[in-house]
Amino acid sequence: MNEMKKAAITLNVNNETHDIVAYPNRTLLEVLRDDLHLTGTKESCGEGVCGSCTVLVDGTPVRSCLTLAIAVQGKEITTIEGLSVGEKLHPVQEAFVNHHAIQCGFCSPGMILTSYALLAENPNPTEKEIRRAISGNVCRCTGYAKIVEAVKSLTEEGK
Ligand code: FES
Ligand code: FES
Numbered sequence: 001m002n003e004m005k006k007a008a009i010t011l012n013v014n015n016e017t018h019d020i021v022a023y024p025n026r027t028l029l030e031v032l033r034d035d036l037h038l039t040g041t042k043e044s045c046g047e048g049v050c051g052s053c054t055v056l057v058d059g060t061p062v063r064s065c066l067t068l069a070i071a072v073q074g075k076e077i078t079t080i081e082g083l084s085v086g087e088k089l090h091p092v093q094e095a096f097v098n099h100h101a102i103q104c105g106f107c108s109p110g111m112i113l114t115s116y117a118l119l120a121e122n123p124n125p126t127e128k129e130i131r132r133a134i135s136g137n138v139c140r141c142t143g144y145a146k147i148v149e150a151v152k153s154l155t156e157e158g159k
Contacts (some may be wrong), residue, residue, distance in 0.1 A: 009070050013038065014082030020069075026092075028072055029053045029064035032079060040080035040109045051137035053112030055079050061114045061136075080109035083116065091154060092116045101152035103141035111137045115151045124155045 032038045042052040053065040056078040102108045118133040130140035131152045152158040
């Protein structure tokens with residue numbers, strides 16, 4: 001029988017290099033949570049539908065449950081733990097807190113990273129553009145209005 005062998009994998013997560021040994025079929029989500037203990041990234045559906053596992057790869061939101069860890073070597077991976085500086089929350093995180101855009105919090109890491117990526121690419125998104133950007137991130141609690149408000153508050157118009 002041809003058994004799968006573990007491979008040496010080097011990942012750059014939140015500006016730190018991590019060397020691990022893992023099976024090549026391990027997802028980025030599994031490695032982040034189980035090997036690196038970065039449990040801010042959430043697992044919900046596990047099949048690419050809900051967006052709760054969203055992280056940034058070279059600044060682009062990706063679903064870490066559908067991404068193989070081995071495939072993102074050499075890329076910059078950002079998880080929710082990488083946004084704050086020490087105890088200081090990132091302005092996108094602060095806006096979510098201040099606008100009550102977090103209830104159970106399960107969607108929040110993915111939602112915040114998706115919003116962060118949107119604002120990095122387009123600092124003044126319209127409501128329609130915000131809604132389109134977060135359409136792949138499911139929230140079962142907030143009804144989305146508070147999330148849109150939080151993102152809007154970070155635009156030129158909202159300041
Ligand atoms: Fe990855 Fe739902 S856990 S999309
Ligand atoms: Fe509960 Fe969004 S705050 S799923």
